[in-house]
Amino acid sequence: MVSGVLREVAERLEALAERGECGVIDLKSLPLSSVHLQQLRERLGRGEVTAQLEILGPSEIWETRYPGVWWVRHLDVTDRVAAERIEITRVPDILSAALPDVVTAAQSLNDDLALYAAPRRESTDHGRT
């Protein structure tokens, strides 16, 4: 079973290298035992990048020792695995900031600046008097 998954990873990694096609393997949909998963993690190893996310419970993402092959594990707040997948891509989408969040962030930062700007002027005025 582990070798079968690895062969699929290899095939999709070739597709990424040759045609830029991304792929995802949903590990929860496969009848893999915890021993199988451990073997798979060991075979893929860990590479240069690890990211910890805190969104509705923790998530951990690491690049395996094969660049372009990422292990993505989403947990809920009780540390139960909600989704576990291997993503074959240059960067997993969830690591990028989404445009709607960027728009909200820009507005939020401007609001913060406006809020902080007002007391600073008052403080300067006090200094002058």
Next chain:
Amino acid sequence: MAEPETIGELLSERGISRRGLLKYAAYIASLMALPPWQSNAIADALAAARRQSVIWLSFQECTGCTESLTRSFSPTLENLIFNLISLDYHETLQAVSGEAAEEARRSAMRENKGKYIVVVDGSIPTRDGGVYGAIAGQSMLQILNDTAAGAKALIAVGTCATFGGIPHAQPDPTGAVPLTSLIKDKPIINISGCPPIPEAMAGTIAYLITFGRLPDLDHLNRPKSLFGNTIHDRCYRRSFYDKGLFAKSFDDEGARRGWCLYELGCKGPVTYNSCATLKWNGGVSFPIQSGHGCLGCSEPDFWDKGGFYHPLSTPTGHPTAAVGTAAVAGIGVGAVSALLARRAKRKATSTGEKP
């Protein structure tokens, strides 16, 4: 401040980023056996969708289905479903009571005519004009007919609503029937189980909101992604079955070694559900892992099938008796027994008998 119009706006207002929605989409894609690369599309669709109005009707039931949906959830990821829906009526969960509660239901029906989803748990009593179950002066039968008329789709949750369940068990004093026996002109999804797995309910609702259509259903109107395999097919004890290693009692050497519970009455080979993969209580275990055979609670008439501790091979008048010989020989017959069960169901349906 204007009310958020879409789920994306609502989540943003509540401090849940698009990453949160992507994580939820990965979870739903896995749960509903959707292609995993569709996660982004699911997240986009959910973000753009409006909250779905849901009217939950409780009839002849024990509230176990609601308990399953609400109590088993961890407070964040799976609970996100409650941000996707507007639960406009639910007798157990709503704050209001009496006439105000009934008005909430009528109001949701008026404002969302043709768009709301009705969730039904519990069977519906029909004998003697439906007098054996009434709420707010109306029979359950009448409430169902009135509420279903303007619904987009209905979801029957739990074995009582899907197949009649325990109220329908012999001698069935109230003439209890499932939803599909009464509503013929609306799409109906059955999510059986006593109770159903909470993720099955939440995942199906999320699918409806995301795609605006029903998931692929089996011959009993159940989502194939959740009811496509038997418990036996995905059971971690299956290898013992294939080797012909069976526990003969609950405290013998075989039971201690974790051998197959088939001969102790396990109904796993004829029961379609996801217990063996999704498990219960936050993924801790499921009945077989805890040492007890499957009761077959997600199948029609599970209560009247001749005893929970009688192996399927025991002659009970049920066609699945034929699987016994093969089991002793250690042959994997899950598919055969499932086929027999389905044939029995078809035959029973065509003759009007209980299978």
